[in-house]
Amino acid sequence: MSANGPTEDELRRLFAEICNWGRWGAEDELGTINLITPAVRARAAATVTEGLCVSCARAVELDGYREDGPGDEWREPPVLSLHLPDTGQPGRGVGIAVDRFAITAHGKHTTHLDALCHITFDGRMYNGRTAEHLTSAGATAGDVALLADRLCTRGVLLDIAALRGGYARPGEPVRTDELLEAERAGATRVGPGDALLIHLGRDARWRAEGTGVAEPQAPPMVDYAGLHPECLRFFRERDIAVLVSDIGHDQVPPVGGIGMPVHIGALVHLGLPLIDGAMLEGVVRAADRLQRREFLFTAAPPVIPGATSALVNPMALF
Template identity: 40%
Template sequence: MSGADPTPTESEVLDYFTSLSNWGRWGADDRLGTLNTITDEVRAAAAASIRTGRAVSLSRDIDPHAPDPLASGNSVVQRFTGTGEVEEHFGQPLRFDAVTEFVGIAAHGSNTHVDGLAHYSWEGCNYNGFPASETTSLGGARRLSVHHAVHGFLTRGVLLDIAALHGVDWLERGRPVTPADLLAAEARQGVTVRSGDALLVHTGNVARILHEGPDAVGPAARQAGLHASSMPFLRERDIAVLGNDGVQDVQPSGYGLDLIRPVHTIGLVALGLWLIDNMELTELASVCRDEGRWEFFFAALPWRMVGVTSSASNPVAIF
């Protein structure tokens, strides 16, 4: 932590569950959380910001031959049926054939994916006080399914390049991103994060793992990411979506096991903040420098799958 950022105690971080809460803000039955801040006016203003039409994908390939490149969990399995099934069905030779396949995706793995509001719970509750018990292996997420985000994430995107702020391609493993870092990046880039934005934080984490390999698996891996002390900043700016080239949270978090990933837990449960993990932001950072701007039209469209807590996605930035 920098000298400008006093590290909150574990008790102070736990208080964020109430002091930063959005429960009831948009009604007792609200299923959208911070997506409520993406109004028609926000979408229209974001679309009007497109100047050149240059587009950048913020995802990586989902490859069944390399299903876990970040050691975050297998992302996909793929099985093809044999050929010749069309001829067999019609009982005569045909000039065409077709192949079908089964694709199974573990959406919370190494691929770029959206975390829905039923993904994490705290003391038996999901966002807005919905019982975590209503998400089951058989029934799925019955109250906070990803399919509620039917209008997608279409809004203004802002990239804060924390790696560039410190003059590196990627931050050191386990390096926390603090509120002072976020404010300094805003000042350096001449941009201000505001209500309804998709805030993307570039640490270089994914690029480093792909270049050097992971140092451990899952929560045991050291990764640069947002510190718990950043949560008031995210709430005050009223962002709609948080994206990161990693798992959002710095690892280790600096707190106990209950707060092993406080940005995930407080963000999803208290704020109702939608997250996009393991994004590809290296090219975006380069394009932002080339274009001389750090804001853009942001589009991410989660699948309309009922009962799921996550969705694979290919977010795109358009300049």
């Protein structure tokens, strides 16, 4: 690939090289989730020896946040409203509070699952389906509801932030050799059906350089660390089933001639679901303390037919 990042032609050749279209049949809507077999789940369950459970979700910022840069103008702050109980007699009788949530699932401030229908490229989504499957009323293929009871497998943590001395920075995309180095450092091997968790140190960077939320003294975070598109080959060769990171996988500004190449390669061509914006500091601490990088990984979205995404609470069980 070109020294300054892959050209559009190079990326298109890469997408064709890794493509999983037709691998599990012409009607398939699950993509790499097919790799999470009962045997894979059984082996994953055997990694639970401590009974320690760690959430990999970040808190939803109900106090609001500002836009991070161009392209975020569609995203409104989340809203939680309560209908408060009224018993008619204060301090007596039953009281029932009722919640109403309004939230944009996609974005950098929420831990969310990208279903395969989230991204199209050249008018196509995973397995060659046309973009006509996306309507204002919802997607008619590859939606998040299909993943409601599928994401239970072995998780493997690759701690790129530790290799970088604290956190990854924009302009220095993670390359395949770093994935291999992190794998060796963790004394484990990423394999078929795994959920791969890549820790880039987003939160350490935010603490050091500003969060990009509603803090006047903090610089806007319009640049994001991410993966080089060449990592897509690693994901295909190892046959991972789910990709998780603490930011959005793609570097911003993008590497090469096409924006969001990791999202395009993963969702459209590999059929690889993504979990963006995870909170991985807790699982890193647990992995460091226990001196192991594998665990049982689960994530369950709500059953929302037609949705391209949903908030999730991924869990690592050691």
